[in-house]
Each structure stands twice: as C-alpha cells, then as structure tokens.
C-alpha cells in the first residue's frame with residue numbers, strides 16, 4: 001500500500017473517531033452552558049433575595065415606629081380627659097396633632113416601600129421559576145451526555161484501535177503532518193484533486209477550490225512517496241484512480 005492509500009485509510013478511521021468524539025463533546029458543551037446559566041441565576045437570586053430581605057426589614061422598622069407613635073397618641077387621648085386647664089388641653093391636642101401627621105407620613109412611606117417590595121418579590125419568584133426550568137434542562141443534558149458517552153464508548157474504543165494501527169504504518173513525519181492538518185480542518189484532512197481543464201493543466205483542490213501547481217498533480221500521478229498538500233487549505237491531496245490512469249497515459 002502506497003503512502004496516499006495509507007493516509008486515506010487513516011483518514012477514514014480518523015474522521016469516524018473524530019465524529020464520535022464530537023457527538024460527546026457537543027453534549028458536554030451543552031451541559032457546560034446549562035451549568036453556567038444556573039450559576040448566573042444563583043448569583044441573580046442571592047442578590048435579589050438580599051434586596052427583598054433588606055426592604056422587608058426596612059418596612060418592619062417603619063411599622064414599629066408607626067405603632068409606637070400610635071400608642072403614644074392613644075395614651076394622649078386618655079390624658080385629654082384628665083386635663084384640668086384649657087392650656088394643658090390644647091398642649092396635649094397639639095402634640096397629638098403633630099404625632100398624627102407623623103403617623104400619616106409613615107403610612108405613606110410604608111405603602112410606597114410595599115409597592116417596590118412587591119415588584120422585587122415578583123422578580124425573585126421569576127428568577128426561581130427560571131432556576132427550576134434551567135435545572136430541568138441541566139438534568140436532561142446530564143442524561144444526554146451519559147447516554148451518548150455510553151452509546152459511543154464500545155465503537156469508539158474499536159475505532160481508536162483501528163486508528164492506532166492505521167497510524168502505526170505511516171512514517172512519523174507524515175503522521176505529524178496528518179495530525180496537524182486534521183486539527184486545522186476539524187477532521188476534514190484530505191481533499192481530492194479536481195480537474196478543471198486538462199489542456200490548460202488547470203487543477204483545483206476539491207475542498208477549497210484553490211488552483212494547484214501542476215507539479216502536485218504530477219507527483220500524485222507518479223505515485224511519489226510524499227505528502228502533497230493544497231497550497232490554500234493545506235489539506236492532504238489525493239487523486240482518483242480513474243483520473244490518475246487517464247493522466248498516466
């Protein structure tokens with residue numbers, strides 16, 4: 001088996017290995033996204049929860065203040081009955097009046113705070129819903145990853161052995177080039193030479209359409225034991241048997 005055939009054999013098994021690994025990697029990537037989204041929601045949740053607790057506490061303080069003033073007003077109302085002079089009476093009345101105004105101010109403030117608190121409470125509930133939805137997606141993603149890993153594991157280890165065998169027969173330099181080009185092109189390592197015009201010696205890379213120096217065609221037609229790469233995408237080139245036979249005539 002010539003170098004090109006060895007490379008094609010390696011390519012066929014290598015692309016299958018990469019395809020299976022990609023299926024698992026995609027599932028892992030999807031799971032990672034779910035985890036990141038959940039982390040983000042956890043942060044949002046604790047921030048909003050803090051805000052809600054803070055406002056609840058603030059409102060509680062206002063209510064205590066209002067109740068204290070109200071008690072004082074009630075007490076003053078009783079005192080009105082025991083006033084002996086009109087001067088005393090109007091002094092108590094004045095104090096009651098100013099306290100009532102303060103109570104009203106507090107009531108308004110409490111209502112306003114309640115309104116913004118409700119908005120925050122709704123936002124908190126919304127975050128909790130989104131957390132629950134995202135947790136479901138995460139669970140599905142975990143299951144999917146587990147399933148895919150299980151589905152491909154046997155086939156993948158068989159293919160990896162095949163790949164090792166196919167790689168073992170290649171010269172070390174050729175294997176280095178193959179691995180580099182495979183990584184560069186996401187496993188699309190080889191490309192067929194396409195004939196555009198025989199008379200004008202026009203040939204292009206079947207993957208990226210870059211015009212190739214005629215010498216590339218000559219090397220492959222003559223079964224030269226060397227790797228011929230596309231000048232554009234660096235894929236390893238091969239020539240179909242039919243075309244090769246034609247050109248060798």
Ligand SMILES: [Zn+2]
Pocket residue numbers: 191205206207208209210230231232233234235
């Ligand atoms: Zn190319």
